[in-house]
Amino acid sequence: xxxxTLATLGEIESLRRTVARLKPGDFALVGSGDDAAxxxxxxxxxxxxxxxxENHDFRLDWSTGFxxxxxxxxxxxxxxxxMGAKPTVLVVAVVVPRDTQISWLESFADGLQxxxxxxxxxxxxxxxxxxxxxxxxxxxxxxxxLEGLQPVLRSGAKPGDVVAVCGPLGKAACGLAxxxxxxxxxxxxxxxxxxxxxxxxxxxxxxxIANQAGATAMLDVSDGLVRDLGRIASSSNVTIEIDRQQLxxxxxxxxxxxxxxxxxxxxxxxxxxxxxxxxxxxxxxxTLPRSFKAIGKVVSKAEHGVVLDGNSISDSGxxxxxxxxx
Numbered sequence: 001x002x003x004x005t006l007a008t009l010g011e012i013e014s015l016r017r018t019v020a021r022l023k024p025g026d027f028a029l030v031g032s033g034d035d036a037a038x039x040x041x042x043x044x045x046x047x048x049x050x051x052x053x054e055n056h057d058f059r060l061d062w063s064t065g066f067x068x069x070x071x072x073x074x075x076x077x078x079x080x081x082x083m084g085a086k087p088t089v090l091v092v093a094v095v096v097p098r099d100t101q102i103s104w105l106e107s108f109a110d111g112l113q114x115x116x117x118x119x120x121x122x123x124x125x126x127x128x129x130x131x132x133x134x135x136x137x138x139x140x141x142x143x144x145x146l147e148g149l150q151p152v153l154r155s156g157a158k159p160g161d162v163v164a165v166c167g168p169l170g171k172a173a174c175g176l177a178x179x180x181x182x183x184x185x186x187x188x189x190x191x192x193x194x195x196x197x198x199x200x201x202x203x204x205x206x207x208x209i210a211n212q213a214g215a216t217a218m219l220d221v222s223d224g225l226v227r228d229l230g231r232i233a234s235s236s237n238v239t240i241e242i243d244r245q246q247l248x249x250x251x252x253x254x255x256x257x258x259x260x261x262x263x264x265x266x267x268x269x270x271x272x273x274x275x276x277x278x279x280x281x282x283x284x285x286x287t288l289p290r291s292f293k294a295i296g297k298v299v300s301k302a303e304h305g306v307v308l309d310g311n312s313i314s315d316s317g318x319x320x321x322x323x324x325x326x
Contacts, residue, residue: 007098007132017102021109025089025116025124045088046144046151048079054136062179065104067198069111072138077120078202078220078276080144084152084211087120087144087204092128095137105130111199120204149211152280157217157236159300161281164292166206169225169250170265171196173272174257181261190257202276209289210280218280223273226306230315232281233305242296242308249293270313 009017052058052072063071073090080087092112096105109125116123175197178187187194202220210218217232229240244266251265258265281298282288304312 004102005099009102017106021106021113026122043146043148046080046083046085048076049141050076051139063198065107066111068138069108070115070199072140073112073115074119074200074202075276076140076142077204080142081204081207082218082220082278084149084207084215084218085144085146086208087123087142089124089126089143091141092125093139095131095133098132152211152215152218154217154219154232154235157232157238157281157298159238159298160284161216161298162284162294163240163281163296163298164288164294165277165279166203166292167277168275169277170254170268170272172200172274173268174254177261177263178257186260193257197274200274200276203278203291206278206291210278213289214286215280215282218278221275221277221279224271226270226313227315228279230305237301238298239302240296240298240306244309246295
């Protein structure tokens with residue numbers, strides 16, 4: 001029996017079946033179904049948006065609908081967390097070919113919901129759009145609440161601050177390398193690393209905790225540690241010194257798959273993106289949240305924005321326009 005597709009069911013029924021899989025959440029007075037959602041906003045709120053394009057940001061021969069829904073939510077929630085705020089609601093627009101099976105859209109919605117439930121309970125998808133096109137495109141707009149706190153910007157790092165990370169470094173890049181190898185035995189053997197690429201799990205709740213602990217600057221590691229540190233350094237007009245020894249634990253987590261792929265762990269740690277871990281600076285006298293690990297320090301502006309053990313280092317990382325490392 002042929003399964004229903006977007007073309008056979010049409011927009012209204014396709015949307016009804018997809019939206020029915022989503023929960024209302026804690027912050028929506030009126031959810032999906034009207035021309036716009038109505039959302040509780042007691043204080044200053046944040047808005048961020050991101051787009052994922054097939055064969056540029058993901059491949060459907062690697063990612064299921066569930067994977068893609070989960071990753072779309074995770075990457076956008078991380079942007080809100082990186083501002084030191086609590087995510088509240090999401091709006092999701094998706095373009096799919098007309099012959100897309102409804103079961104794929106339902107799986108995609110399940111992935112959206114699973115990410116909300118796992119990463120930030122109470123957050124909900126409250127609306128969006130469904131359209132037909134030549135390839136799959138997912139665009140998510142995330143909202144968040146500061147709940148009386150000040151936003152943590154990239155421009156607040158000061159000489160003397162400690163640089164710290166919450167979450168893995170290089171794990172998603174390792175997963176991508178495994179997928180690109182095409183070696184199914186390796187992909188199955190290191191499925192935890194592969195899942196870090198397909199379904200990242202950023203520490204969303206730690207954004208507010210870092211803010212409360214006095215973080216002076218913060219962002220999420222989406223394009224690679226060095227490139228994202230460079231953004232803080234540039235915005236704050238400082239230089240950031242990384243300590244190689246303090247990265248050894250991150251490298252150790254990648255040793256086994258690196259040996260199988262004849263790869264270099266340090267390259268993944270420094271230049272691999274898409275972990276969406278939180279990268280923050282804190283005053284030297286601040287007590288770091290337990291989930292954060294120090295990896296370096298902020299110093300006065302020098303010739304290079306980021307240095308490793310005193311040596312300049314390439315800021316190679318992911319480029320969202322070219323869809324490759326640069």
